[in-house]
Amino acid sequence: MTAPLTRAPATAEATADPLVELSDLTVTFPATGGAGAVRAVDGLSLTLRPGGALGIVGESGSGKSTVAATLLDLHRGTGARTEGGVRVAGTDVLAASEAELRALRGATAAMIFQDPLSSLDPYHSLGDQIAEVHRVHRPGVSRRAARARAVEVLDRVGIPDAARRARSRPHEFSGGMRQRALIAMALACEPRLIIADEPTTALDVTVQAQILDLLHTLRTETGTGLLLVTHDLGVVAGSVDEVLVMRGGRAVEHGPVAEVLGAPREPYTRELLAAVPRIGTARENPPHAGAEHTGEGRADGPARPAATVTVTDRTPDPAPDGADVAAPLLEVHGLRREFGRRGPLGTALGADRTVAVDGVSLTVAAGETLGLVGESGSGKTTLGRMLVRLLDPTDGTLRYRGRDLSALGERALRPLRSELQMVFQDPVSSLNPRRTIGESIADPLRATGGLDDATVVRRARELLDRVGLDPAWYHRYPHEFSGGQRQRVGIARALAPGPRLLVCDEPVSALDVTTQAQVMELLAELRRDLGLSVVLIAHDLAVVRAAGDRVAVMRAGRIVEEGPVDTVYDHPRHPYTQGLLAAVPVLDPREAAERRALRARA
Incomplete structure (x- = not known):
């Protein structure tokens, strides 16, 4: 307390x-x-x-x-x-x-910025950064007192084991934990505004x-x-x-x-x-029902019919010898990922090892959307990165289209990279600030080979239009866009090579509600047209309900509940799932105040 x-x-x-x-x-x-x-x-x-x-x-x-x-x-x-x-x-x-x-x-007056990664110094611990802010505005405060204040405010914003984590650097925190640290920094001097x-x-x-x-x-x-x-x-x-x-x-x-x-x-x-999106509303037209696409409009302009986007042409590859054509597109069993140092001959060093994903097993069918939900630090992003082999699993198996990818090296993985794509949570760090947004989208198209430059540019402009951005902005740079607009650029880039599996790590967390609806409808249409499979990682449970076929709830690296999305949301069995659903914001201010009072008494 x-x-x-x-x-x-x-x-x-x-x-x-x-x-x-x-x-x-x-x-x-x-x-x-x-x-x-x-x-x-x-x-x-x-x-x-x-x-x-x-x-x-x-x-x-x-x-x-x-x-x-x-x-x-x-x-x-x-x-x-x-x-x-x-x-x-x-x-x-x-x-x-x-x-x-x-x-x-x-x-x-203290400001809490939208993007924590670009607001924190990567070379210094979070505790030192907060303590520095406190000493700048309280010149008579000692270093020890400033560090104690840093630990206090980190604890207030819900960072566990604040005294120890105050010595950690930003890259050692999840996106949500970094945002909490920014809030703690703003609270350090008890501002009036x-x-x-x-x-x-x-x-x-x-x-x-x-x-x-x-x-x-x-x-x-x-x-x-x-x-x-x-x-x-x-x-x-x-x-x-x-x-x-x-x-x-x-x-x-x-x-x-x-x-x-x-x-x-x-x-x-x-x-x-x-x-x-409403958390308590079951979908009238689930994604697999093939609801008719009604078009989408740009966020900052009038609605208009969506442009047709031609993704990279690819003839479906035959299934590997002996593979079951009815098998899941992606199947993982006992997937585990540890971070930290190892001792001699690979022995673990106890407290220096962190288990981010702990024995996860799941499947993703062709054309299916699987939602992954859970609190920050539950292992969602680590699992998503392993699914597209941006991270190597410590243990377990990962099979894609019947082929075991767990132990493949980079050279063997390279032909599959265009099929396994990821939309990252942080659009600032995932876009090259020295390249225009159009060129960032065009790069994956050029990497596939076989396309002349005029075709590459045309398709990149089509993708800009598809995600609600003006194709005339092709030559603009990332810093000229809002956070939500940069996220749309990241989505367009991931779609460029025509993936079969798209892992979306908080793809709409930075977007306003109307743009969220546009982007999710875009993903649904691509899924219907191309048989695209989507793993949707999100902290917004309402978005997952609207978009997902199935949902898996993660806690401390493990899946605690999994099933059809409407079944899990309407009849959650695990207390952790029940707690997540109870914390979803509501649009009624009176009900929101009642929920806050209940949390205060808990």
């Missing part, structure tokens, strides 16, 4: 003045890559009082993250033109000196609930204000007092969260709510 927060709640005098005040804010980014200037925020005004919580929601590219970054003037020096008024805790941000901004950032840009995007539902409960406690006990940027409407339902819906840089609807979510006035808000 952690100690209560010590900073006193805001006084009545402090609450008289707004904590955040934006007046007619406009942010314009300069022209790049042959494209014209982009007005990311257009005439936005809002006010946030101390202790209040405001959620900003909207599709990718709507300007949400730009607003969050402007509160700390993070666009200074980038060439962006910012106009209007921006005041945070009495500071005129746009007129502030560098010294005033340094005093504001971290101590008065927390600006959270998609703070729970990479978190599983149970840890998401824990983090949101923590932010709620911080706000109620200390008067800390919260500005929450998210594409998850379920997150805002239980976390904020008011919600602002943005589209194309403008405010579409603004009001109390219960009114906006319960009785939205604007058609766009109603469209967002209609696109949210």
Whole structure:
């Protein structure tokens, strides 16, 4: 049990003045890559009082993250033109000196960024990084006290064995654990304002609930204000007092969260709510039913018919001699993966060895979607990487189309690489920042051979269009896109060589709800048209219910429950599965508050 927060709640005098005040804010980014200037925020005004919580929601590219970054003037020096008024805790941000901004950032207003991997220093331990932030803003604090504070906040955000894990570096954590560390860093100096840009995007539902409960406690006990940027409407339902819906840089609807979510006035808000997958709704047309594709529209433009994409032509290979043609496409038995050091002659070194996947057995049929769900650190991503042989199993067997891949070397695996593809969780680290997005998609097509350059470019543009991006953006670079747009580029790249098995590691976790629906429909259509098999790794249980045929629930490296998706969701047998389902966010603010109260009493 952690100690209560010590900073006193805001006084009545402090609450008289707004904590955040934006007046007619406009942010314009300069022209790049042959494209014209982009007005990311257009005439936005809002006010946030101390202790209040405001959620900003909207599709990718709507300007949400730009607003969050402007509160700390993070666009200074980038060439962006910012106009209007921006005041945070009495500071005129746009007129502030560098010294005033340094005093504001971290101590008065702290930001939790969307992408933890690019926000953390890979060479230093997490404890040292948090301690450094604390000492910068608390000059009289000793190194020992700063390290103790780092352990305290890591423990508060739910990192187990915080004293030991504080000595770990970012690469030793899962995506969700790294996000928790970022939140801990923001809490280190007990700021008056927390600006959270998609703070729970990479978190599983149970840890998401824990983090949101923590932010709620911080706000109620200390008067800390919260500005929450998210594409998850379920997150805002239980976390904020008011919600602002943005589209194309403008405010579409603004009001109390219960009114906006319960009785939205604007058609766009109603469209967002209609696109949210519901955990308790069985699928009317399961993926195997072959429901007719109705087309998809780009996230930041009007709906239009989907383009036809021609993937790499391939004549089906005959089954290996002696193989059963009715056998599963993929079959694993007793799959195990350990990390860490080994002693002499390969003997294990006890505590220095971590078992990430522990004796997993499962099958994936041709044309099937298997969902993998579980908390961060449960082994989902490690298992997914082994399925496409990006990681070698420590033990167990992995058979693909009747062929044992477990012990194959890279040369023998090379002909199968185009058939086994993966969509990675983190689009920032998986895309080359020095190559345009079009070239990143074209590279796998060129690697297959036999295609002239004009055909490669045409197919890459078609794939951009298919995932909801403008083909004219072929020559733009990853840094010019939002997190959700970069994820769509990663999906297009994985689809380029025409895989038979696609392992998707959180493919829609960074996407808004309407784009989620588009991408999942795209995967469903490709599955129907090409017989594509999909392993869908996700912490969003509602997405898995909408897209999966079967689901496997992982905990501590093992599968604790598996079966048809509707059966498992409607009648979960294992207590762990029941807990996951109970932690899924709901759209009703009243029900969300009731669930939070129940968790507090547990």
